[in-house]
Amino acid sequence: MPSRFLPLIACLALPGALCAADPIRVSTFSTVLTEVAQQVGGDRVVVTGHIKPGIDPHEFEPKPIDLKTVSQSQLVLLSAKHMEGYVNKLKEATGGKSRVVEVGDQFPSLKMKDDHDHAHAHGKGKDDDHDELVEDPHWWHSVANVKRAAKVVRDELAKIRPDDQAIFKKNADTYLASLDSLQSWVKTKVAELPRDRRKLVTSHDAFQYFAKENGFTIYAIEGVSSSDQPSSKKVAEIVAAIKAQNVKAVFPESIENPKVLTEITRETGAKIGGELYADGLGDDDAATYAGMVKHNVAAIVDALK
Amino acid sequence: MRGSPLFYALLAFLGIALVGFPVYSLTRPYAVKTEATATATPAPSHAPVKVPIEFAFTAEPKSMRVKHLGKVVWSVDAPGARTDTELSLEWPQEGVDLLVEITWPENTPLAAARLTLTDSHQEEQTRSIWGEGSASEVLTFR
Numbered sequence: 001m002p003s004r005f006l007p008l009i010a011c012l013a014l015p016g017a018l019c020a021a022d023p024i025r026v027s028t029f030s031t032v033l034t035e036v037a038q039q040v041g042g043d044r045v046v047v048t049g050h051i052k053p054g055i056d057p058h059e060f061e062p063k064p065i066d067l068k069t070v071s072q073s074q075l076v077l078l079s080a081k082h083m084e085g086y087v088n089k090l091k092e093a094t095g096g097k098s099r100v101v102e103v104g105d106q107f108p109s110l111k112m113k114d115d116h117d118h119a120h121a122h123g124k125g126k127d128d129d130h131d132e133l134v135e136d137p138h139w140w141h142s143v144a145n146v147k148r149a150a151k152v153v154r155d156e157l158a159k160i161r162p163d164d165q166a167i168f169k170k171n172a173d174t175y176l177a178s179l180d181s182l183q184s185w186v187k188t189k190v191a192e193l194p195r196d197r198r199k200l201v202t203s204h205d206a207f208q209y210f211a212k213e214n215g216f217t218i219y220a221i222e223g224v225s226s227s228d229q230p231s232s233k234k235v236a237e238i239v240a241a242i243k244a245q246n247v248k249a250v251f252p253e254s255i256e257n258p259k260v261l262t263e264i265t266r267e268t269g270a271k272i273g274g275e276l277y278a279d280g281l282g283d284d285d286a287a288t289y290a291g292m293v294k295h296n297v298a299a300i301v302d303a304l305k
Numbered sequence: 306m307r308g309s310p311l312f313y314a315l316l317a318f319l320g321i322a323l324v325g326f327p328v329y330s331l332t333r334p335y336a337v338k339t340e341a342t343a344t345a346t347p348a349p350s351h352a353p354v355k356v357p358i359e360f361a362f363t364a365e366p367k368s369m370r371v372k373h374l375g376k377v378v379w380s381v382d383a384p385g386a387r388t389d390t391e392l393s394l395e396w397p398q399e400g401v402d403l404l405v406e407i408t409w410p411e412n413t414p415l416a417a418a419r420l421t422l423t424d425s426h427q428e429e430q431t432r433s434i435w436g437e438g439s440a441s442e443v444l445t446f447r
Contacts, residue, residue, distance in 0.1 A: 187442075188443060190402070190443075191374070191403075193443075194399075195397055195399035196397035
């Protein structure tokens with residue numbers, strides 16, 4: 001008998017001993033959480049990232065193949081703070097057999113105006129009142145929040161596989177140390193910009209957590225969803241603010257059409273800064289969390305100097 | 306009785322112009338008006354102010370330096386247990402960030418530095434940073 005079958009036979013004969021080493025199947029619905037799960041889980045997990053880089057998570061809807069994968073997962077990680085309007089579908093798909101963790105709900109929220117399509121994500125009808133305050137779901141723009149997320153994932157993996165708790169802690173500690181360095185890099189880079197020039201005009205209201213940590217004021221041209229369209233009044237207010245505050249640059253984001261920003265730059269003379277990754281990881285230098293953060297921060301600071 | 310075609314064409318043009326102008330005004334993209342400018346507060350300009358600054362260390366460092374807006378504004382080798390100077394900084398109402406970098410000699414145990422400065426309102430502000438071997442931290446003063 002070929003020796004390569006021996007582990008399989010042993011596994012079938014002694015499932016409690018050898019098959020316990022099977023990797024934990026994890027499904028994630030955030031590109032950032034995909035990285036967190038891979039870093040903390042290491043070779044003890046197999047992670048399926050259902051939202052790929054460049055996909056708008058505000059618009060994502062799981063397909064039958066996603067639900068099938070979720071039904072076979074032991075841990076499902078969601079961004080939450082109402083980002084995923086389809087959470088009940090996922091819970092149904094698991095049949096209550098796996099852990100569905102709404103990671104962002106484990107730490108404090110900033111509030112933002114729910115002025116347009118966010119009703120979609122809340123599962124509300126279109127006739128619901130607009131302009132109410134909702135939780136801002138873009139928590140990953142704070143490195144401190146991603147550190148919190150890594151701890152949540154570490155603890156959840158340890159609940160599923162207590163024997164590997166020490167491995168998850170070691171992996172998490174290494175990842176947290178890299179996030180400490182990233183946080184320090186952000187503070188140092190942002191310190192190159194005078195505090196009175198920290199005014200961020202973006203096409204998508206996604207950077208509140210970053211702004212709060214680093215002393216920026218946000219002038220968002222849209223509300224929560226990147227499919228929102230701004231009113232003429234809102235655009236006029238932003239143009240006035242840009243002129244009065246002498247803002248040097250405005251920023252499109254990686255996903256949507258920056259047409260409105262082009263109009264604003266024509267009115268104000270501000271230049272268009274580099275593209276920002278608002279809704280998760282991207283390609284090339286933004287393919288990792290640290291890469292995405294450094295790309296965004298360098299683009300903002302260098303353009304506003 | 307039929308009128309002149311030119312007359313009807315002129316009449317149609319006037320009709321389109323009368324309806325078209327208000328429709329254009331309502332629907333043109335991002336009709337930006339300048340009256341909102343008057344409600345916004347202009348960004349103030351900032352003259353540099355003199356900022357007395359002092360460090361005290363629990364262990365004497367090998368070197369220390371202070372950066373403001375990415376540039377070194379104060380650097381001292383072997384500063385002893387205390388050192389002070391006066392910086393000239395622009396101080397907007399939002400405050401200033403100073404990047405402080407300190408290196409201690411090898412094998413120095415965990416050590417601390419206390420930074421005291423007098424801000425643009427003539428009020429003293431104090432911050433502490435800790436490090437083992439070295440420390441690098443952005444300190445914010447408002």
